[in-house]
Amino acid sequence: MESKDHEERRGTATERRREELLEAANRVVMREGPEASMNAIAAEAGITKPILYRHFGDKGGLYRALAVRHTDALLDSLRAALDAPAGRRERVEATLDTYLAAIEARPQVYRFLMHPADGGPRGEEGFAAGQQTAPLLRRLGEELAEVIAERVDLGPSAAELARVWGHGIVGMMHAAGDWWLADRPCSRAQLVQHLADLLWGRLAAAGDRVGGRAF
Amino acid sequence: MESKDHEERRGTATERRREELLEAANRVVMREGPEASMNAIAAEAGITKPILYRHFGDKGGLYRALAVRHTDALLDSLRAALDAPAGRRERVEATLDTYLAAIEARPQVYRFLMHPADGGPRGEEGFAAGQQTAPLLRRLGEELAEVIAERVDLGPSAAELARVWGHGIVGMMHAAGDWWLADRPCSRAQLVQHLADLLWGRLAAAGDRVGGRAF
DNA sequence: AGACTGAGTTACTGAAAGTAACACTCGCTG
DNA sequence: CAGCGAGTGTTACTTTCAGTAACTCAGTCT
Numbered sequence: 001m002e003s004k005d006h007e008e009r010r011g012t013a014t015e016r017r018r019e020e021l022l023e024a025a026n027r028v029v030m031r032e033g034p035e036a037s038m039n040a041i042a043a044e045a046g047i048t049k050p051i052l053y054r055h056f057g058d059k060g061g062l063y064r065a066l067a068v069r070h071t072d073a074l075l076d077s078l079r080a081a082l083d084a085p086a087g088r089r090e091r092v093e094a095t096l097d098t099y100l101a102a103i104e105a106r107p108q109v110y111r112f113l114m115h116p117a118d119g120g121p122r123g124e125e126g127f128a129a130g131q132q133t134a135p136l137l138r139r140l141g142e143e144l145a146e147v148i149a150e151r152v153d154l155g156p157s158a159a160e161l162a163r164v165w166g167h168g169i170v171g172m173m174h175a176a177g178d179w180w181l182a183d184r185p186c187s188r189a190q191l192v193q194h195l196a197d198l199l200w201g202r203l204a205a206a207g208d209r210v211g212g213r214a215f
Numbered sequence: 216m217e218s219k220d221h222e223e224r225r226g227t228a229t230e231r232r233r234e235e236l237l238e239a240a241n242r243v244v245m246r247e248g249p250e251a252s253m254n255a256i257a258a259e260a261g262i263t264k265p266i267l268y269r270h271f272g273d274k275g276g277l278y279r280a281l282a283v284r285h286t287d288a289l290l291d292s293l294r295a296a297l298d299a300p301a302g303r304r305e306r307v308e309a310t311l312d313t314y315l316a317a318i319e320a321r322p323q324v325y326r327f328l329m330h331p332a333d334g335g336p337r338g339e340e341g342f343a344a345g346q347q348t349a350p351l352l353r354r355l356g357e358e359l360a361e362v363i364a365e366r367v368d369l370g371p372s373a374a375e376l377a378r379v380w381g382h383g384i385v386g387m388m389h390a391a392g393d394w395w396l397a398d399r400p401c402s403r404a405q406l407v408q409h410l411a412d413l414l415w416g417r418l419a420a421a422g423d424r425v426g427g428r429a430f
Numbered sequence: 431a432g433a434c435t436g437a438g439t440t441a442c443t444g445a446a447a448g449t450a451a452c453a454c455t456c457g458c459t460g
Numbered sequence: 461c462a463g464c465g466a467g468t469g470t471t472a473c474t475t476t477c478a479g480t481a482a483c484t485c486a487g488t489c490t
Contacts, residue, residue, distance in 0.1 A: 017437090037477060048439065053479065089419070114347045132329045133393045141394060153424040160401055164409040165418060168391040175386020176379055178348045179356060186375055194379040201416015203380060204304070209368040229467080252446060263470065268448065 018055055018065075021045050025052075025066055030108045034063075034115060063112075070109050071136045074102055075143065082147055089196060096192045100177050104188065107181065114178075137174055141167035169199065233270055233280075236260050240267075240281055245323045249278075249330060278327075285324050286351045289317055290358065297362055304411060311407045315392050319403065322396065329393075352389055356382035384414065 024045035028036045038059055042049045056062035081094040103110040113136045145166025148154075154161050172195065180191050239260035243251045253274055257264045271277035296309040318325040328351045360381025363369075369376050387410065395406050 014436090038479085039477075047437085049478085050440095050480075051438065054437085059478065111347060132326060133390060137390060138394065141390065148418075151424050152418070153422045160405070161409050161412075163400060164391055164395075164406060165413050167394040168387040168410055168413055169418075171390020171393075172383040172387040175348060175352060175356065175389065176383040178386075179353065179382040180379075185378060190375070191379060194376050195383055197376070198380050198383055198414070199416070200419040201414070203363075203367070203384075204415040207368045209366050232468090253448085254446075262468085264447085265449075265471095266469065269468085274447070 014055075021047075021052065021055055022062075022065055022069065025062055026069075029066065029112055033108065034112045038062075067113055067135065070113055071139060074099075074113075074136070075139065077102065078140070079143070082144075089200070092199060093192050093196050096173055096195055097188065099173055100180070100188050100191065103177055103181055110181070114174075133171075137170055138167075141170040144170055172198070229270075236262075236267065236270055237277075237281060237284065240277055241284075244281065244327055248323065249327045253277075282328055282350065285328055286354060289314075289328075289351070290354065292317065293355070294358070297359075304415070307414060308407050308411050311388055311410055312403065314388055315395070315403050315406065318392055318396055325396070329389075348386075352385055353382075356385040359385055387413070 025036075025041045028041045028044045032040065038049050038052055041062070042052050045052075052062060056065060077098050078095055081098040082091060084091055084094055086094070114134045142163070143166070145163040148165055149159055149162035152158075152162070176191065176195055180186070180188075186194075240251075240256045243256045243259045247255065253264050253267055256277070257267050260267075267277060271280060292313050293310055296313040297306060299306055299309055301309070329349045357378070358381070360378040363380055364374055364377035367373075367377070391406065391410055395401070395403075401409075
């Protein structure tokens, strides 16, 4: 059947078109932030709104597609850092540093991924329906949990522990990074050290401060 | 001058009115979520939109006022847990548990505080202008940093370290709580234990898993 | 040729934020 | 008492934006 071949060609053609539209959308979002209007995105792509809606359903769909791209890219570099041939501490540091370098280098992408809710107008958020945390953080947490469960000996209830830690560590990295990005209180390398120290139990090990109450 | 007395009375009257409006707004937001419209809030208060705008400037102003209330309330209970007369680990656990109990008991409030961006329509977000993280988390991080700096002996660069840890720990608590609230993979008490274990360095202390690669 | 498909358009609806201009009601003061 | 200033409130509007309906036009297949 050449109709199949035909459909295939058409399929890849619309795929390509979709990619073009996503690139245009990306340019606008990087330029104007997540509050870019569908009209602006369509104009950047040289077309008009209904086309966008045909391809992506609604604004949430477009933003979701855009987020998946960036999220995949970031996850790839993080996986590389996490899988590097080195000791545990070195790998934790490398992963933290990779994440921080990414958000430092492209704050617009970061803002879009973490704060996409400006898109959906009507009640339902087509983006992160139901959950508060950005999908990126959820995926990151789950991936980290897998790595931990796979490689660290945690005894009984290891799976549960690994998931809690995965999400917890990702949240720590995220919040510290967000604050650091806004305030810039220290160098990236120092921040990485401080966070790794925290994960290495320095809080528990430190003594009470003389003159202060016991903590 | 009795005009001063007059103004004072009027001042408290408008204060009272403002409180009433905030309570109405709160009812609507708790019922419909953060995407409640100004019309809906005005209707709940038995008035119309322009009154709200006179009192709060814009939607961001209203939401900010609402958030301050809830944030203050939560911060109070957290301070109590943090200041309880007990050992460090017990206090960390109590604080974690207090936070988790709060978001568990009132998920609508939680959703509003963490994800308020659905409010502002036009580019500028009147709520958390510039920063990604909800103001609640920033305040929490700063407060925790103060407590840590005040009570834990961290040697040189203690202030910097304390702030990093404050924001990091708050982020850990937040992300883990968010995930836990959606998935409910374990009891609250277990989650608290797992997170405290993480802060106590169990990740660094655990051995490599037999059969898995080194981590 | 004639029908079908899909990219594209114009022109609309509907919801929501925010505003302008006008009306009612006090309490005070000449 | 007249009247005025400050608040409270209203209706009716503008603007902006997501989303949609209905149409056009160009190929393509039978």
